Amino acid sequence: MTSPELWQKWSAARVWAAHHAPYLASALLSLHPVMITDAAADLRRFPTDQRWHVYVGAEELARQTVPEVGFWLIHQVTHLLREHARRYPGMSAPEEQRTWNLAADAEINDDLTARPPDATTPARLGLPDGCTAEQYWHALQETRDTPGDCGSGCDGLPRAWDHDLPGLSPTAARLTALDTARRIRERLNAQDDVPAGWLRWAGEVLEPAVSWRRHLSAKVRHGLAQAAGRVDYTYRRPSRRAAALPGVVLPSLRRPLPSVTVLIDTSGSITEAMLAQALAEVTGVLRAVGIGRRLLAVITCDARAYRPQNIGRVSDVRLDGGGGTDLRAGFAAALARRPPPDLIIALTDGRTPWPHRPPATRVIVALLDATGQAPEWAETVQVEGAS
Ligand SMILES: [Zn+2]
Known part of the structure; x- marks a missing residue:
């Protein structure tokens, strides 16, 4: 003792x-x-x-x-x-x-x-x-x-x-980080000595708009790695130099790549510019690991789900929809696929009912509106101030 x-x-x-x-x-x-x-x-x-x-x-x-x-x-x-x-x-x-x-x-x-x-x-x-x-x-x-x-x-x-x-x-950790970042700013204003690394960090915490892309791609990367683990995947050392995106490290996948369904909320309340940015970020990461047409399906959804699209390029996506929102229909459509996807990435403003129970598939939500809601069972990234 x-x-x-x-x-x-x-x-x-x-x-x-x-x-x-x-x-x-x-x-x-x-x-x-x-x-x-x-x-x-x-x-x-x-x-x-x-x-x-x-x-x-x-x-x-x-x-x-x-x-x-x-x-x-x-x-x-x-x-x-x-x-x-x-x-x-x-x-x-x-x-x-x-x-x-x-x-x-x-x-x-x-x-x-x-x-x-x-x-x-x-x-x-x-x-x-x-x-x-x-x-x-x-x-x-x-x-x-x-x-x-x-x-x-x-x-x-x-x-x-x-x-x-x-x-x-x-949440408490996030609040502690925000509080710390504010204290660092105050010290800076008082011309106290704060190390450069901390000043940079405080800027990123207080102005998150600059870093949502990094957060989103990190979450997608992580989700892929975890989903890959579930689909009987053999690990080998990543080839760091070969990463196709700057700042993005991806596992080298020998065994089956995970399949991904991107669920897009196309209800009237979503700004298309923001949606495009988030979608470009997500598909950029997917492309870099080699998840193409065969493994990637896009389902657009307003009050109902539209036919899944297998796309090669992000510019090929047809954004069907525009009515009210019920993403539950999109989830049902995604999970009805055979085999079901290993990872679902939902792009939404969060003004939708969500499935009550967590789906058997891992879910990442890119939330395009700070006032929207995402369920607790999903990994959520706030996509803010996209520009
Ligand atoms: Zn350490």
Whole structure:
């Protein structure tokens, strides 16, 4: 069991961290420590999960100094604020996990001073400062060992020590991120020193219009990877240089590619310009993995579903419809296909009734209107201010 001295050390480390990065103070308070006694767990870095738990081993807490623990708290809260788990472009191969851990660490650590000796930096990887984790991931051609594991908070893949405890909800995490971004802006206005990486991040969080494309393509990529896992798919190392889209890393697929149905809400309330942008983004990602005509069906839907279209190019889509909306008809049509699709991507303003139960197929919703609703069982991306 843990002694009061150790908890005191924990608190001292949090104070140290808040002192070194005052703009992260409220985010640091949202971290929930979970004491772990599993001797086999790699807890050198105080790994987190996506609900903002920090897994603390008594031995590590006793072994490391207050500034070292404080550094790891800043480091880990940065993984969570920057949503590295959501951004993880790989699959479940351990070498990919390690490479992403290095890439995400490099993105974080060039903004931090007082680093412990085993912290990964861009310089240590032979790469320049100031890049994103995705850019480092592309640049890292061969796998190297990382000196530690930052946990599922870094890549979203479960760890043996992860506990199924209530923690920060995705909404609460989002609010914490917005609050942190505002604090960073305030500091900037007061001409305080804030590292460049954090300024860039705050801009992206506060003006999300610039980054919805990235979010949408990341979600689609992730959805494809997961759907591919379900269709008996053999993994091999991705060819990073061969990625057809800049900034997009796709798994090399040897075995069957997942089939995808894109469900388009063509009710009167949708702006066609926004729809076109979202559709172009989605089909761009699909094309890059080689999902063409044969595997891609488009179903347009207003109050009823129209005949599925097998399209090769996005410009070939006929946007039938224009009446009221009931996407349930579209879902029914998509799921009636034989075989049913492995992934459904719905583009909609969200002003529609949704199926009550989650379909057996994974669903991504690109929500074209901030006031629209998407069901909880779908992965949702807000497509805002498309321009
Ligand atoms: Zn890390």
